[in-house]
Amino acid sequence: MQPLTIRRIVLTCAVLAAVLFAVSVISLKLGAYPMSARDVVLTLVRRAIGHTDAIPSDFRLVIFGLRLPRIALGILVGVALSVSGAGFQALLRNPLADPYVLGVSSGAALGAILSLVFTPHVPLAMQGAAFLGAAATIAAVYFLGRRGGQLDSATLLLAGILSASFLSAIIMFLMTTLSGRDLRGMAFWLMGDLSTAPPDWNLLGSLYVVLLAAVGAIYTTSSDLNLILTGEQEARHLGVNVGRVKLVVYVSASLLTGLAVSVSGSIGYVGLIVPHVMRMLFGSDYRILIPTTALGGAIAIVAADTLARTVVAPTELPVGAMTALAGAPVFIYLLRRRLP
Amino acid sequence: MAGSPIFLVGLFYWSHLKRRRGSRNLLAVAAGLAALGWAALVLAALGPAVCAAQNAPTRVVIDETDRKINVPAEVRRIVSIAPSVTETIYALGAEARLVGDTDYCDDPPEAKTKPHVGALLNPSFEAILALKPDLVISSAINRPETVLALERLGVPVYATDPRSVEGTVDSIEGLGELIGAERAGKMLAAQLRARLDNLHRRLAGRPPKRVLFVVWEDPLISVGPNTFLADALRQAGAESVVETTQDWPKLSLEEAVRLQPEALVFASAGAGTKSDDYDGLRERPGWGALEAVKQGRIAVVSDALDRPAPRMIDAIEQLARQLHPEAFGAQEGKR
Numbered sequence A: 001m002q003p004l005t006i007r008r009i010v011l012t013c014a015v016l017a018a019v020l021f022a023v024s025v026i027s028l029k030l031g032a033y034p035m036s037a038r039d040v041v042l043t044l045v046r047r048a049i050g051h052t053d054a055i056p057s058d059f060r061l062v063i064f065g066l067r068l069p070r071i072a073l074g075i076l077v078g079v080a081l082s083v084s085g086a087g088f089q090a091l092l093r094n095p096l097a098d099p100y101v102l103g104v105s106s107g108a109a110l111g112a113i114l115s116l117v118f119t120p121h122v123p124l125a126m127q128g129a130a131f132l133g134a135a136a137t138i139a140a141v142y143f144l145g146r147r148g149g150q151l152d153s154a155t156l157l158l159a160g161i162l163s164a165s166f167l168s169a170i171i172m173f174l175m176t177t178l179s180g181r182d183l184r185g186m187a188f189w190l191m192g193d194l195s196t197a198p199p200d201w202n203l204l205g206s207l208y209v210v211l212l213a214a215v216g217a218i219y220t221t222s223s224d225l226n227l228i229l230t231g232e233q234e235a236r237h238l239g240v241n242v243g244r245v246k247l248v249v250y251v252s253a254s255l256l257t258g259l260a261v262s263v264s265g266s267i268g269y270v271g272l273i274v275p276h277v278m279r280m281l282f283g284s285d286y287r288i289l290i291p292t293t294a295l296g297g298a299i300a301i302v303a304a305d306t307l308a309r310t311v312v313a314p315t316e317l318p319v320g321a322m323t324a325l326a327g328a329p330v331f332i333y334l335l336r337r338r339l340p
Numbered sequence B: 001m002a003g004s005p006i007f008l009v010g011l012f013y014w015s016h017l018k019r020r021r022g023s024r025n026l027l028a029v030a031a032g033l034a035a036l037g038w039a040a041l042v043l044a045a046l047g048p049a050v051c052a053a054q055n056a057p058t059r060v061v062i063d064e065t066d067r068k069i070n071v072p073a074e075v076r077r078i079v080s081i082a083p084s085v086t087e088t089i090y091a092l093g094a095e096a097r098l099v100g101d102t103d104y105c106d107d108p109p110e111a112k113t114k115p116h117v118g119a120l121l122n123p124s125f126e127a128i129l130a131l132k133p134d135l136v137i138s139s140a141i142n143r144p145e146t147v148l149a150l151e152r153l154g155v156p157v158y159a160t161d162p163r164s165v166e167g168t169v170d171s172i173e174g175l176g177e178l179i180g181a182e183r184a185g186k187m188l189a190a191q192l193r194a195r196l197d198n199l200h201r202r203l204a205g206r207p208p209k210r211v212l213f214v215v216w217e218d219p220l221i222s223v224g225p226n227t228f229l230a231d232a233l234r235q236a237g238a239e240s241v242v243e244t245t246q247d248w249p250k251l252s253l254e255e256a257v258r259l260q261p262e263a264l265v266f267a268s269a270g271a272g273t274k275s276d277d278y279d280g281l282r283e284r285p286g287w288g289a290l291e292a293v294k295q296g297r298i299a300v301v302s303d304a305l306d307r308p309a310p311r312m313i314d315a316i317e318q319l320a321r322q323l324h325p326e327a328f329g330a331q332e333g334k335r
Helices: A006-029 A037-048 A057-092 A104-118 A125-144 A153-177 A186-191 A201-220 A222-230 A232-237 A242-264 A270-282 A286-310 A319-338 B004-018 B024-046 B083-091 B109-113 B125-130 B144-152 B165-178 B182-203 B228-235 B253-259 B276-283 B311-323
Strands: B058-062 B068-072 B078-080 B098-100 B135-138 B157-159 B209-214 B238-240 B263-268 B298-302
Touching: A006 A037, A006 A057, A006 A286, A006 B024, A037 A057, A037 B024, A057 A153, A057 A201, A057 A222, A057 A242, A057 A270, A057 A286, A057 B125, A104 A125, A104 A153, A104 A186, A104 A242, A125 A153, A125 A242, A201 A222, A201 A242, A201 A286, A222 A232, A222 A242, A222 A286, A232 A242, A270 A286, A270 A319, A286 A319, B068 B157, B078 B083, B083 B098, B083 B109, B083 B135, B083 B165, B125 B144, B135 B144, B135 B165, B144 B157, B165 B182, B165 B228, B165 B311, B182 B228, B182 B311, B209 B228, B209 B253, B228 B238, B228 B311, B263 B276, B263 B311, B276 B298, B298 B311
Parallel strands: B078 B098, B078 B135, B135 B157, B209 B238, B209 B263, B263 B298
Antiparallel strands: B058 B068
């Protein structure tokens, strides 16, 4: 591996951004509403230069009301899930760590379901409840995972796994005992779904602010994370405030998970696989791993969602099914290849 | 603009690398182009929005969920996102104006040839827009989120929400008025009401049969009292043995044996008579312990029973005939 320079980080990210751009443009062109590439480009250009009156109203609805918000949502979810996965993996020094393993997404899902039952028509209640659910699960797992005054990775992981199954059991219980139309969409949502409702730009804007803040917070710890990964004692001797770094990563990563789950349900495998692939491609230095993981996660979700809504169009598959379908074999392949 | 940081970073990097030679130049140019593209995309997304001008004359109607909606004075292009709505539109003779329905709209069979817009819980908004509807009609089987999302896209959605058999007939009449088939709607509704009245007269004074309605066999799922299926059972002179607050309760077979219903009721596609398919139940563990199974008191009715559309009345009549053959005279006991 060549030495890590700012130039290398920027160049790598620029290339990944170019790939993400290409995937997004392809996604913008594909869909149940037939549109030629020329129409798509014309619509974008007209809107960019302000000639909005010249855009047919259907094109406007499809591009700006459906496809572009969905791509923006896919990028948001992809970045949030993969970066939180990378964060949890560093935190626990465990390659299997992932928002799902730790129970964080189950907590967020439970919060969202409770809000659907008790405050079904309050706007943003579901997002807020998912945040709260994720935060409460984190607090519980964090508390349970402490041993002798400090976080113990194995105990924490076990606490996470137990919380995940406990919370899933509560979700199953609620879904069986409470009936009503508001829970019928849950099956899609639990599998991970971006199709439920095209988000509006104001909501997306505020979610992106949270996303950037949390990803930024994790990125500021990346040099410290590199040291912690070589050993906590060593890092401590080198002057790293290990407790503070862990807390920052833990809170930011949970925030990211709550964010992703509140808008898209439980999309699996992205938080696990994308950081691993990026490690294999670009090395495990967190200064390059965090930005490439963010972009890689965005690429993965936008691509998976494009497939989900086009392979059997007009019927849409849940994007979580696509990521699991593509992600699990890729992961097994990568694991096998790494074996000596 | 939000695009400019990406743009600037790209530009900076590009100019920085221009001084270097070699294969990296190509990468740098590609990165620069991507940055430009991103800037354009973000600019486009954040550009000024316009509202589509509505030039067709509209009228305001209130749908069955008490939403006020703007409907064109004359509805010409309807997309149905519920099988019951599709069936009703055909029954009203307005199928020429139906331009799209769902993957699950199978009755009448011609409905399967209409362009589909996807499944009931997540229809494709793009496919709906592509059909250029001036009205989308939904039912209680759809999700409220779907209705809201379509509304946000500027497509008027009329939500039907029948909660009982009589409510279904009212809903059919209302749909006729909505889509310009007022006379057909009134006639159809009057006919259906007359048939229900006739049924009530025949069943008057007869105690309702205690039945177990089997929605699903394994696991055993039945119906709760607040569903319109429960009302359909009542209209057919039956009552569900299951006491629950849930709409789709899951029962153990043990509970079913304890309740010992007088008859089992199955809804199945293309049914109208007792079917041999259900003789096998006798051999299955648990089911054989049910008196109704031992004595073959199994009613099988058309699956139209759980669709709030005109054929539901047929299914109710079928069920009433099977449960109360004496009320219809001996020769009419079986069809």
